Amino acid sequence: MTHTAVDATSSAAVPAARRLATRRLPRWTAPAIAVGSIVVAVAIGAGAGLSSHIQWGLIALLLFVVGSYAITAQVEGRRQAKDRVATSLVWSAFILAVLPLYSLIETTIKQGAGVIDGTFLTHSMKNVLTIEPGGGIYHAIIGTVEQVGIAAAIAAPLGILTAVYLVEYGRGWLAKVVTFFVDVMTGIPSIVAGLFILSLWFIAFDKAPQSGFAGSLALAILMTPIVVRSTEEMLKLVPNELREASYALGVPKWRTITKVVVPTAIGGITTGVMLALARIAGESAPVALLIYGAQYINNNPFKGPQESLPYYIYQQYVDGNPASYARAWGAALVLIAFVMILNLVARLIARWKAPKNTGR
Known part of the structure; x- marks a missing residue:
């Protein structure tokens, strides 16, 4: 009777352990949610007539945070979902900090790369009219x-x-x-x-x-x-x-x-x-x-x-x-x-x- 009770307890514990082990999202979940958020954000931005890609990115970030919490809460529970949300917010803050820098560098390169050449780097503005091209720095x-x-x-x-x-x-x-x-x-x-x-x-x-x-x-x-x-x-x-x-x-x-x-x-x-x-x-x-x-x-x-x-x-x-x-x-x-x-x-x-x- 004792061995039988132990076996029954062990057999009951194994499925429970398997259930705990399987209630984890696969590693590709976060990239999949990110891709899905980007697709939905592009659709929303295009449908609403938003011309700025930054607005599309902000919508995608919001969808990613909300989606991560909802999916994780359903599969792994609210505690793990809060942890995922905190991680998502940290990455979102990093991306929001990088976006202005990226925009600044992109705009400066786009506007200034065309004028930089050997003459621009080796000449001054002496005898150059400001309304005419030429001169340098x-x-x-x-x-x-x-x-x-x-x-x-x-x-x-x-x-x-x-x-x-x-x-x-x-x-x-x-x-x-x-x-x-x-x-x-x-x-x-x-x-x-x-x-x-x-x-x-x-x-x-x-x-x-x-x-x-x-x-x-x-x-x-x-x-x-x-x-x-x-x-x-x-x-x-x-x-x-x-x-x-x-x-x-x-x-x-x-x-x-x-x-x-x-x-x-x-x-x-x-x-x-x-x-x-x-x-x-x-x-x-x-x-x-x-x-x-x-x-x-x-x-x-x-x-x-x-x-x-x-x-x-x-x-x-x-x-x-x-x-x-x-x-x-x-x-x-x-x-x-x-x-x-x-x-x-x-x-x-x-x-x-x-x-x-x-x-x-």
Whole structure:
């Protein structure tokens, strides 16, 4: 009787386990729901006369979330359905964040690729009428590279040294004051930095502000807090065991910082500097206040007006004719490519300098 009862119980448990095991949706369910949502969204969009593909995509996302919940709730239960909905919402949020970026890049490439050629990249706007095609952005590229380079030469050492002080030496009220001002500088608008340098240039130095160097000072103000914050976080990630091992060998603190701490975090520090460069490369407000702009090539950032890519785009758009619009789109595409290259270099440096597992 005992063996019979055990066998009956086992045989009853097996079908229940099989039912639990089979109440799972196959792996192809999510792609199938996505395809079905897209088909239905296209039908709805075409039937309703919606011309924007973005609207079709939003309808498809909504149908996908609702469909995933309904099907999963019927097969796997509401608890698993809520989990599927949460996952779907995360992916939907990611897609919604990517859509504007995709639209921006697609529009810029479509509008600006046709005007970019050798002449556009190697000539300035000197003696070129704004209503006529022709001209280029060579003078703006030179100005942007020089202004951003000078800003980096000022902000990178200052930001790195400030971060080293805050992490390795910062104690008491002075560190708190420095941290407070770094936080404040992180959120200041770019126009405020331009106005500060403009006032300083006029009042303290009694000089005309039209120079690439003046704009670089404003860009350095915007870049410094970013470098400080990124470097500070990278230095905090360096294990304290490395510092303690260096101190145990009798190495002084300043040498431990320069030979152990900073080299260990150099990958992240360099990445932060490159990302800060990408952040200031597209600023136009300080340029408009301090550098103005020039239709000709000015290789001297310390004297006279100088062009830059952001201000060139603004000028060409304000001119308001088909030829200037085309040049504005072309310059915008070059600026996006410049920022993307800086971000790519930052990622390559981070991967190159990342700690490698040497264990066997």
